[in-house]
Amino acid sequence: MKKKDFLKTLQADIVEMVAEYLTPVAMEYGYSDVPLENTIKWKPMVLVIGNYSSGKSSLINELIGGDIQATGQAPTDDSFTIITYDEAGPATTPVHVTEERDGKFLLNDPDYPFAMLKKYGQRFSSHICLKKVNAPFLENIAIIDTPGMHDSISEHDRGYNYQEIIGDLARIADIVLVFFDPHKAGTVREAHTSLKETLPKSTFEDRIFFVLNRIDECASLVDLLKVYGTLCWNLSQITGRKDIPTIHLTYSPGAAASSSKDVNPETDFMKYLDNEREALKQTILSVPKRRLDHMASFVETHSERLAHFLEALISYRKKAGIRSLKLRSLGVLASIFCSGLGVFILFQLRDNLQDNTIILSGVGCGMAIAVFMLWSVITAKFFTPEFHRDMLKRIDELTPLDSQTRQDSWLAIKSLVRSCLKDKKGHFSLKKVKQEYALVKGVRKKGCSEIRDALNQQPLK
Ligand SMILES: Nc1nc2c(ncn2[C@@H]2O[C@H](COP(=O)(O)OP(=O)(O)OP(=O)(O)O)[C@@H](O)[C@H]2O)c(=O)[nH]1
Ligand SMILES: [Mg+2]
Numbered sequence: 001m002k003k004k005d006f007l008k009t010l011q012a013d014i015v016e017m018v019a020e021y022l023t024p025v026a027m028e029y030g031y032s033d034v035p036l037e038n039t040i041k042w043k044p045m046v047l048v049i050g051n052y053s054s055g056k057s058s059l060i061n062e063l064i065g066g067d068i069q070a071t072g073q074a075p076t077d078d079s080f081t082i083i084t085y086d087e088a089g090p091a092t093t094p095v096h097v098t099e100e101r102d103g104k105f106l107l108n109d110p111d112y113p114f115a116m117l118k119k120y121g122q123r124f125s126s127h128i129c130l131k132k133v134n135a136p137f138l139e140n141i142a143i144i145d146t147p148g149m150h151d152s153i154s155e156h157d158r159g160y161n162y163q164e165i166i167g168d169l170a171r172i173a174d175i176v177l178v179f180f181d182p183h184k185a186g187t188v189r190e191a192h193t194s195l196k197e198t199l200p201k202s203t204f205e206d207r208i209f210f211v212l213n214r215i216d217e218c219a220s221l222v223d224l225l226k227v228y229g230t231l232c233w234n235l236s237q238i239t240g241r242k243d244i245p246t247i248h249l250t251y252s253p254g255a256a257a258s259s260s261k262d263v264n265p266e267t268d269f270m271k272y273l274d275n276e277r278e279a280l281k282q283t284i285l286s287v288p289k290r291r292l293d294h295m296a297s298f299v300e301t302h303s304e305r306l307a308h309f310l311e312a313l314i315s316y317r318k319k320a321g322i323r324s325l326k327l328r329s330l331g332v333l334a335s336i337f338c339s340g341l342g343v344f345i346l347f348q349l350r351d352n353l354q355d356n357t358i359i360l361s362g363v364g365c366g367m368a369i370a371v372f373m374l375w376s377v378i379t380a381k382f383f384t385p386e387f388h389r390d391m392l393k394r395i396d397e398l399t400p401l402d403s404q405t406r407q408d409s410w411l412a413i414k415s416l417v418r419s420c421l422k423d424k425k426g427h428f429s430l431k432k433v434k435q436e437y438a439l440v441k442g443v444r445k446k447g448c449s450e451i452r453d454a455l456n457q458q459p460l461k
Pocket of ligand 1: 217
C-alpha cells in the first residue's frame with residue numbers, strides 16, 4: 001500500500017474505533033460533550049503563533065507558494081485563519097484562495113474540529129475564517145495562522161480571550177511553531193504568558209518548535225549570535241529548563257528580498273542556514289506521521305481516563321451497596337426487636353392471648369414488616385441522600401491514587417465524575433458500567449498495541 005493511503009486508512013480505522021467504542025461511553029457519562037473523534041478526524045494541523053510582525057504570514061505564504069495571507073510591518077492580522085487544501089479546486093497555478101468561509105460556518109460545521117471555540121461567543125466568530133487553497137503543499141496538512149502577540153493589545157481590545165483560544169488550538173494541533181524575530185527575541189509579555197502558562201497546559205513539549213525568523217536582518221554573524229543568545233536566555237526563563245531547545249534559524253527569501261536595501265556582505269552566513277528552513281519544512285511535512293503517533297496517544301489517554309472514570313462509578317456503587325446492606329441489616333434487627341417487644345407487651349396485657357400462637361405470630365410478623373418498611377422509607381429519604389452528599393465531598397476515596405499517573409488522570413476527570421454522580425444522583429446500572437469498563441479496557445489493551453504495531457511495521461519518515 002502506498003504510504004499516503006496507508007496513513008489515511010490507519011487514521012480512518014482509529015477514528016472508527018474511537019467513534020464505536022469510546023464516544024458512546026464518554027457521552028453517556030458526561031466525560032465529553034462532543035464526540036471524542038471530532039478533534040482527530042480532520043487533517044493534521046500546524047499551529048503558527050508568535051510575536052507580531054515576526055514573519056509568520058510571510059513564511060506561510062512562502063511555504064504554500066502564493067500570497068494567501070496579508071503581511072505588513074504593523075500588527076496586520078487580527079484573525080485566526082485556517083488554511084487548508086481545496087480537494088475539489090483546480091490544481092492549476094498560480095496558487096490562490098479558491099474558497100473562503102466565515103467563522104460562523106467554520107465553528108458550526110461538524111466536519112471541522114473547531115466546535116469547541118463556539119464558547120468564545122459571536123464576537124470571536126468574526127475573528128476566525130477558513131481559506132481553501134489549491135496548493136499541493138497543503139494536500140495532507142492544514143496550517144493555522146494567528147494574530148501576533150502584542151503587549152499593548154489587551155483582551156478587551158481583542159474582544160476575546162486570546163490565551164485561552166491559543167490553548168484550545170494547541171490542544172488539537174499536531175505541532176506548534178512559535179515565532180520570534182531579532183527585534184523582539186522573546187521580550188513580548190503576551191508571548192511569555194502564552195508559552196509559560198498556556199502551552200504547557202495544552203500540549204506536549206515534543207510538539208513545540210521554536211523559530212527565530214527574519215535572521216537576514218541581523219547585520220552580521222556576531223549580531224545573529226547575540227540575538228540567538230538572548231532568545232535562548234529568555235526561553236530558559238520561560239520554560240524553566242536549563243537545556244537549550246532546538247531553535248530553527250530562518251527567514252523568508254521573498255520578504256527579505258523586498259525589504260533589503262543593499263546586499264550586505266556581512267550576512268553571507270545565511271547560505272549556511274538555508275538547510276534550517278528545509279528542516280523546518282520537513283518538520284511541517286512530517287505532521288501526518290506525527291498525527292498517527294498523536295492519535296495513538298489520544299486513544300491511550302482517553303481509554304485510560306475513561307476506564308478510570310468508570311472505575312470510580314463502580315466503586316461508588318460498591319460503597320453504596322455495602323452501606324445499603326448495613327442499613328438493611330440494621331432494619332432487620334430493628335424490626336425483630338420491635339416485633340418481639342410488641343408480642344411481649346401484648347402477651348402481658350391480654351392473658352387470654354397467651355395460648356393463641358397464631359395471633360401472636362401474626363402480630364409479630366405484621367409488626368416486623370411494618371417496622372422494616374418504615375425503616376426502608378426513612379433510609380431512602382434521609383440516609384441515602386446523605387451518603388450521596390457525603391461521597392461527593394469525599395470523592396477522592398472512590399479511587400486508589402497510588403501512582404503519579406493515577407493522580408494525573410484523576411485530576412483530569414475528578415470534576416467530571418462529580419458532575420456525573422450529581423446528575424445521575426447515583427442511579428445507574430452497575431452491570432452496564434461493568435460491561436462498558438471491560439470494553440474500554442479492551443480498547444486500551446488491544447487497540448493501542450495494534451496502532452503502535454501498524455506504525456512500527458511501516459516506518460515512515
Ligand atoms: N527582512 C525580512 N523581512 C521579513 C521577513 N519575514 C517577514 N518580513 C517582513 O516583516 C513584516 C511582517 O511580516 P508578516 O508576515 O506580516 O508578520 P506576521 O508575524 O504575520 O505579523 P502579524 O500577523 O501582524 O502578527 C512584513 O513587512 C514582511 O515583509 C524576513 O524573513 N526578512
Ligand atoms: Mg500575520
